[in-house]
Amino acid sequence: MEVHSLSLSSTPPTVPSRPIVPSLPQSRVTRDQSQAAPSVDAKIQVRNLDFYYGERQALFHVVLTVRTHSVTSFIGPSGCGKSTLLRCLNRMNDLVEGARAVGRVELDGTDIYGLDIDVTDLRKRVGMVFQKSNPFPKSIYDNVAYGPRLHGTKDKRTLDELVEHSLQGAGLWDEVKDRLTQSALGLSGGQQQRLCIARALAVQPEVILMDEPCSALDPIATGKIEELIFKLKDTYTVVIVTHNMQQAARVSNQCGFFLMGELVEFGDTKTIFTTPRDKRTEDYITGRFG
Amino acid sequence: MGKSSDSMKSFWRGGELFVWLTASGVAISLLMVGAMLALIMVNGLGQFWPATLHQIVLKTQEIVIGQVVGHEVIPNSVTPDRPNGLDRFRYRVGNRDVFGSEYRWVNGEDILSTMSPKDLTFVERREWGPAFGRLSIVGVDGMTESSDSQTWPAIGSLVEESTNLRQRIEHVERDEIGAINYRLEKARLERQALTLDGQLSPREAEVDRRLVDQIATLEQEYQAKTVALEQLHKEAGQKTLLLTLSNGRPLRLTLDQVITVSRPNDMSWIDKLVAYLHNLWLFVSSEPREANTEGGIFPAIFGTVLMVFLMTIAVMPFGVVAAVYLREYAKQGVLVQLVRIAVNNLAGVPSIVFGVFGLAFFVYALGGTIDQLLFPESLPNPTFGTGGILWASLTLALLTVPVVIVATEEGLSAVPRDFREGSVGLGATKFETIWHVILPCALPGILTGLILAMARAAGEVAPLMLTGVVKLAPALPLDSYLPFLHLDRKFMHLGFHIYDVGFQSPNVEAAKPMVYMTTLILILVVVLLNWTAVMLRNRLRKRFAMSAV
Numbered sequence: 001m002e003v004h005s006l007s008l009s010s011t012p013p014t015v016p017s018r019p020i021v022p023s024l025p026q027s028r029v030t031r032d033q034s035q036a037a038p039s040v041d042a043k044i045q046v047r048n049l050d051f052y053y054g055e056r057q058a059l060f061h062v063v064l065t066v067r068t069h070s071v072t073s074f075i076g077p078s079g080c081g082k083s084t085l086l087r088c089l090n091r092m093n094d095l096v097e098g099a100r101a102v103g104r105v106e107l108d109g110t111d112i113y114g115l116d117i118d119v120t121d122l123r124k125r126v127g128m129v130f131q132k133s134n135p136f137p138k139s140i141y142d143n144v145a146y147g148p149r150l151h152g153t154k155d156k157r158t159l160d161e162l163v164e165h166s167l168q169g170a171g172l173w174d175e176v177k178d179r180l181t182q183s184a185l186g187l188s189g190g191q192q193q194r195l196c197i198a199r200a201l202a203v204q205p206e207v208i209l210m211d212e213p214c215s216a217l218d219p220i221a222t223g224k225i226e227e228l229i230f231k232l233k234d235t236y237t238v239v240i241v242t243h244n245m246q247q248a249a250r251v252s253n254q255c256g257f258f259l260m261g262e263l264v265e266f267g268d269t270k271t272i273f274t275t276p277r278d279k280r281t282e283d284y285i286t287g288r289f290g
Numbered sequence: 291m292g293k294s295s296d297s298m299k300s301f302w303r304g305g306e307l308f309v310w311l312t313a314s315g316v317a318i319s320l321l322m323v324g325a326m327l328a329l330i331m332v333n334g335l336g337q338f339w340p341a342t343l344h345q346i347v348l349k350t351q352e353i354v355i356g357q358v359v360g361h362e363v364i365p366n367s368v369t370p371d372r373p374n375g376l377d378r379f380r381y382r383v384g385n386r387d388v389f390g391s392e393y394r395w396v397n398g399e400d401i402l403s404t405m406s407p408k409d410l411t412f413v414e415r416r417e418w419g420p421a422f423g424r425l426s427i428v429g430v431d432g433m434t435e436s437s438d439s440q441t442w443p444a445i446g447s448l449v450e451e452s453t454n455l456r457q458r459i460e461h462v463e464r465d466e467i468g469a470i471n472y473r474l475e476k477a478r479l480e481r482q483a484l485t486l487d488g489q490l491s492p493r494e495a496e497v498d499r500r501l502v503d504q505i506a507t508l509e510q511e512y513q514a515k516t517v518a519l520e521q522l523h524k525e526a527g528q529k530t531l532l533l534t535l536s537n538g539r540p541l542r543l544t545l546d547q548v549i550t551v552s553r554p555n556d557m558s559w560i561d562k563l564v565a566y567l568h569n570l571w572l573f574v575s576s577e578p579r580e581a582n583t584e585g586g587i588f589p590a591i592f593g594t595v596l597m598v599f600l601m602t603i604a605v606m607p608f609g610v611v612a613a614v615y616l617r618e619y620a621k622q623g624v625l626v627q628l629v630r631i632a633v634n635n636l637a638g639v640p641s642i643v644f645g646v647f648g649l650a651f652f653v654y655a656l657g658g659t660i661d662q663l664l665f666p667e668s669l670p671n672p673t674f675g676t677g678g679i680l681w682a683s684l685t686l687a688l689l690t691v692p693v694v695i696v697a698t699e700e701g702l703s704a705v706p707r708d709f710r711e712g713s714v715g716l717g718a719t720k721f722e723t724i725w726h727v728i729l730p731c732a733l734p735g736i737l738t739g740l741i742l743a744m745a746r747a748a749g750e751v752a753p754l755m756l757t758g759v760v761k762l763a764p765a766l767p768l769d770s771y772l773p774f775l776h777l778d779r780k781f782m783h784l785g786f787h788i789y790d791v792g793f794q795s796p797n798v799e800a801a802k803p804m805v806y807m808t809t810l811i812l813i814l815v816v817v818l819l820n821w822t823a824v825m826l827r828n829r830l831r832k833r834f835a836m837s838a839v
Contacts, residue, residue: 092715097622124717134708136727137833146726147716183833196712203716 043068043207043237044089049103051084051261053096058084062103062263064256066207071229071238073248073269076258077284082241085258086209089239090126091119107207124151127205131212133192135184135199140176143184143195147203162202169235170198171228190221197228201236208232210240214247226251245285249273257281330813334806338569340554340562343410343422344381345536347402354396355410355422355536356381364397385535386797387418393799408556413533414549416579419800421541423533425551445551448529452545455526459546462519470515472771474508477501483667573807582761582791583801587808592766593679593759593781594748594815600683600777601690601747602740608687609694609743610729610736616695617702618724630699637692645753648685653677653757673778677758679767680777685757686750690743697742701735702728737827741820748816751785759786761794784812 044066051059059081066072066089074082084093091112093099104111112122124147135143144163145153153159163180167173172194176187184195193213200208210229214222229251232238242248248255249269256266257278265272265281276282301307341357348354360380367376377398386392413421425442481501484494526546533541552565576586612633620626657674665673674680705728713723729736751759760780767779792798792805 090715092711095711095714120717120719122717123715128711128715130708130711130715132708134706134712136709136712137731146713147718150716150718150722150726199712199716 041068042066043108044239045104045106045109046085046088047104047106049085049088049101049105051081051088051093051102052100054098058261059088060261064263064266066237066239067254068237069233069235070253071233071240071251072254072256073252074239074241074256074258075243075245075248075284076264078243079260080258081261082256082258083211084261086211086239086241087128089207089209090123090128092123092128094119124203125205126207126209127200127203128209129193129196129200129211129213131215133189133196133216135187135192135195137183137185139181140184140187140195141180144198144202147199151203166198166202167195169201169232170194171224172198188221190217190224193217193221193225194228197225197232205236207237207239210238212241212243215243222247245273257284259284327813330806330810334803334808334810335570337803337807338566338573340412340552340557340565340569342406343412343554344404344406345410346381346396346404348396348400349402350400353536353538354381354383354394356383356394359393382420383536384412384420384422385418385541388535388537388539388541392419392797406555408553410553410555411533412550412552412554413531413543414551415543415547416549417547419580419584419797421533421535421543423535423541426532426534426540442553448531448545449548449551451529452526452548455522455546459519459522459526462515462522467512467515467519469771470508470512474505474512477505477508479667481505486666574811578762581796582787583795583797583804587784587787587811589763589766590782590784590787590808591811591815592768593763594784594812595819596767597679597683597686597754597781597783598744598748598819600679601686602744604684604687605690605694605743606736606740609691609739610698612691613695613698613702614724614729617699618720618728633692633695637696640752641689641750642752642756644685644689645756648681648688648753648757649677652681652684657681676778677756677760677780678778679758679781682754682758682781685753686747689750689753690747693742693746694736694739697739698732698736701732701738704735705731734827734831737823737830741823741827744819744823745816748812748819749785751783751789754783754786759783761786761790784808784815788812 042065046062046064046066049059049062050057062081062085074085076082087093088101088105089107089112093101101113103113105113107122107126110117136146138146141163144166145159148159148162153162164173164177167176172191175191176195179186184192187195193216197208197213214225217225226247229238229240233253240248240252252269254267255269255272257264257272257276257280259280265276265278267277272281273285276285341359343355343357346354358379359382362378362380363375364378368374379396379398381394381396382392383389383394384392409424411423411425413423413425415421425445481498484490484498484501490498523546527544529545531543531545531548531551533543535541554562557565573586574591575588577589578587579585616626616629620629653676657672657676657678661669661673661675709727709731710723713727714720718726758780760782763780763782765776765779767776767781768774769776788805788808791801791808795801
């Protein structure tokens with residue numbers, strides 16, 4: 001078990017290692033059989049992750065495996081820690097002052113909280129799409145080309161191809177190909193969100209994290225994005241956090257239900273939604289609370 | 291009764307009183323600004339209008355020629371039989387060299403008659419202020435004389451000739467002799483640099499000989515130019531105007547003294563307007579004369595704008611970098627909060643303190659060191675070790691840096707968190723995020739800081755008086771000699787000009803309209819500078835405007 005500091009400074013971790021005292025009995029954490037041993041197609045493995053915002057513990061002993069080329073969804077009521085876990089997967093929580101993770105998160109078998117990890121490189125491999133679409137106040141082209149330019153692509157033709165390819169990947173090309181030089185802020189909400197997806201694709205990541213990507217969108221835009229997620233799975237590994245249980249049921253292969261920082265149940269989406277093992281999952285899915 | 295108490299209640303409850311209160315606050319502010327501007331404009335802009343020349347005859351049979359510039363009721367003159375009191379008028383009678391004063395009070399009851407004959411002439415001179423009188427003779431060295439009917443039509447070409455002559459004299463004085471002086475000084479300094487270590491090596495001696503030759507040649511050229519200049523002066527002195535003054539005495543004016551000749555009483559409304567605009571243009575485009583009380587204020591406008599520009603170049607990077615560190619990098623805590631408070635308080639330090647600091651640190655310490663290291667040949671004459679436009683700009687940069695820091699910090703903190711996360715999520719480092727996303731988004735805020743800083747800097751006078759402003763600068767800080775921008779030169783400034791003309795002037799009455807006019811120009815300069823920055827900011831805002839999601 002390793003302990004890592006997540007303070008913004010680059011100084012080595014100063015948090016004293018402490019014995020992990022499980023605050024909850026292990027038996028209460030439901031485990032999928034596939035997680036017991038690392039499976040061949042595991043992309044991300046979260047092993048006993050605890051997460052703290054200052055003194056407050058936000059995640060308790062989370063254990064799960066995200067499979068390659070699949071869609072994994074996290075559901076649960078507000079404040080249950082599902083977004084926190086998602087943001088742990090590309091160390092986005094590093095930006096939060098006082099945040100601290102204890103445990104291991106492995107990407108292709110390497111601990112991403114390890115000392116020799118280049119965080120920017122990690123975020124290149126694990127891209128992210130946010131709840132609120134956040135295109136930069138630049139042109140559509142510059143938004144998509146932002147990542148590749150940062151990572152050293154300067155050649156105009158390569159960039160052009162990459163932008164076109166990414167926009168096509170996000171299903172936005174036909175709508176914006178004639179106005180690439182116009183401000184991205186002139187797009188509609190759904191288009192902006194797809195632009196953000198294109199922007200993430202342009203970096204050519206392996207995993208795409210989506211934090212409630214449709215919560216601010218109307219049903220038609222939501223439908224388009226869901227379709228897109230379904231397609232993305234062939235090339236990328238997708239992890240999505242959603243409030244919307246129907247959405248989770250529609251798009252994901254596997255699903256995790258979180259409650260108060262605890263992963264209550266994790267397994268095949270079909271199983272979770274038809275025959276949940278835990279009473280709390282059943283209550284949530286059937287709408288008795290949450 | 292019930293109804294009125296209801297409406298009373300809704301008046302209080304609805305907060306209508308508050309609306310009135312706030313609105314009247316705005317109204318009072320606007321009124322004060324408007325009144326101030328009106329006062330400045332009325333007092334300042336009026337002076338360029340060709341006012342009517344009056345010829346009055348007093349009870350003593352004395353004749354006075356002049357323009358009415360003031361009127362008042364004599365204090366304590368109100369008695370029961372004179373309920374309106376006695377009037378007195380202030381006349382601008384000109385001819386300061388003859389009468390001793392340009393203005394005089396005339397009691398209303400002393401005036402027998404007032405006329406405004408068309409042949410009264412207003413002559414604007416290079417020295418001693420304007421002259422009023424009757425133009426009687428124009429001639430070459432007083433030899434040829436002519437009557438008025440022939441004189442007046444010829445006057446236009448004569449004045450033009452005078453202007454041309456003046457320009458030629460100025461060209462010789464400033465450009466030709468100036469260039470020779472510049473090269474002479476350079477050669478002299480080079481010689482001095484050679485002998486700085488006390489002895490001459492054979493090669494240095496060779497160079498020294500060449501320099502001596504060069505100096506001799508230049509001095510010959512200089513002599514030649516001086517002769518040419520004298521010739522021009524002589525030529526200008528040959529033609530004279532003869533003006534008969536109100537007291538009947540003649541006043542002989544050589545042509546190089548004359549700037550304009552006009553007969554305001556004989557001018558149509560349109561003529562006056564043309565003359566007015568011409569005067570206004572002369573004011574903003576020419577150099578001051580007569581201890582700044584006459585002529586234009588161009589060097590002061592130029593100095594003010596250049597200084598603000600230099601200050602901007604100094605303060606922008608510095609303030610922005612400091613704000614980025616405080617907001618983006620520093621760990622937010624007690625220390626940073628203390629720094630912030632200190633920065634804010636810096637903005638409240640009296641500007642004269644900055645002036646003293648600038649004098650001690652920039653001028654003496656920094657400038658003195660630079661002189662010793664880079665310009666040892668001209669010591670003990672200071673180059674940078676004395677006040678100059680660079681030090682003045684840096685002092686003002688120091689004065690305005692808190693404003694820029696505060697505004698930039700606010701601009702930075704207003705950048706949505708989403709943008710940061712979006713950029714970082716794409717694998718950007720913190721620096722890349724700040725450089726490519728946060729700073730561009732904060733640019734409108736930064737420009738707000740710049741606008742405030744410019745407004746403050748343009749109006750500041752006290753620190754400048756210690757660090758480089760002068761009453762009359764011999765040359766602009768920007769000219770055609772290498773290195774073109776002379777950061778070590780002293781300069782003129784509109785704010786200081788107001789102080790100097792208004793309170794240090796030998797001719798206070800004549801200077802009064804100049805003070806108003808200079809104030810108006812200063813306000814215009816500040817408005818223009820700000821307007822430019824505001825336009826720039828609005829364009830950026832439009833670019834970064836968030837669309838409704």
